Amino acid sequence: MTPLLTVDALSKTFRMHHLGQALPAFERLSFTLSRGEFLLLSGPNGAGKSTLLRTLYRSYLPTGGRLIYDSEQGPIDLATAADVDIAHLRRAEIGFVTQFLIARPRVAAEEIVAEPLRLAGTPRETALDAARHWLATFGVKPDLWRAYPTTFSGGEQQKVNLARALIRPRRLLLLDEPTASLDAGARAALVQRLTELKDQGVAMIGVFHHPGDVASLIDREIPLKTKEMADVAE
Numbered sequence: 001m002t003p004l005l006t007v008d009a010l011s012k013t014f015r016m017h018h019l020g021q022a023l024p025a026f027e028r029l030s031f032t033l034s035r036g037e038f039l040l041l042s043g044p045n046g047a048g049k050s051t052l053l054r055t056l057y058r059s060y061l062p063t064g065g066r067l068i069y070d071s072e073q074g075p076i077d078l079a080t081a082a083d084v085d086i087a088h089l090r091r092a093e094i095g096f097v098t099q100f101l102i103a104r105p106r107v108a109a110e111e112i113v114a115e116p117l118r119l120a121g122t123p124r125e126t127a128l129d130a131a132r133h134w135l136a137t138f139g140v141k142p143d144l145w146r147a148y149p150t151t152f153s154g155g156e157q158q159k160v161n162l163a164r165a166l167i168r169p170r171r172l173l174l175l176d177e178p179t180a181s182l183d184a185g186a187r188a189a190l191v192q193r194l195t196e197l198k199d200q201g202v203a204m205i206g207v208f209h210h211p212g213d214v215a216s217l218i219d220r221e222i223p224l225k226t227k228e229m230a231d232v233a234e
């Protein structure tokens with residue numbers, strides 16, 4: 001079966017023009033990801049883990065290599081796809097789960113969480129019911145559901161973010177330290193949700209501050225090295 005994602009000799013180098021320097025985050029990385037598979041990205045600080053996830057989401061353009069994603073409409077190279085196609089994939093197929101909520105002023109938590117379903121055409125009340133379900137699942141108190149997350153604590157904001165990111169099933173989930181400041185109850189709820197999604201065939205690739213949280217999900221590990229480690233190994 002064709003892999004969902006084929007990463008082929010992928011490189012990302014940051015060019016810091018003001019310093020006249022180039023900083024390679026990773027070079028010629030190759031791996032595949034199949035449906036229902038969970039890949040753990042590991043490596044020390046600065047090894048390029050977040051940069052790789054952002055490159056897969058096309059927040060960063062790679063400086064070399066190919067990123068073939070087997071979309072519902074057929075294979076597409078995420079490295080060269082048009083922005084309009086990337087925007088469609090982000091709405092429909094590829095999710096990015098981080099610890100940071102982009103809270104908007106005067107938009108209630110339940111509206112923020114319901115938005116991905118609303119954009120997919122779900123009627124407002126049905127979407128809000130689902131939003132409340134996921135807010136409750138991740139442990140956001142009911143009296144906060146209609147409040148504005150701009151004033152929430154870091155952990156509360158992260159829970160709203162998770163509810164929003166996971167309310168709709170995706171085919172591919174990119175996870176950047178989604179458990180970072182969660183309490184034990186929310187961590188357990190997240191692992192349960194990720195387990196359900198994996199069982200439904202969702203592929204995931206992620207970085208976890210405490211990989212033990214997701215030990216039961218990990219199929220393979222991709223260790224990334226810093227430039228210094230790579231130089232020593234050569």
Ligand SMILES: Nc1ncnc2c1ncn2[C@@H]1O[C@H](COP(=O)(O)OP(=O)(O)OP(=O)(O)O)[C@@H](O)[C@H]1O
Pocket residue numbers: 014016023024025043044045046047048049050051052
């Ligand atoms: N936008 C950017 N411009 C320039 N350099 C960057 C940029 N983003 C990341 N880097 C550099 O790329 C390297 C990899 O950073 P990245 O954040 O991907 O590492 P990481 O493995 O996720 O680290 P951590 O475990 O600390 O989160 C670092 O040396 C960082 O300074």
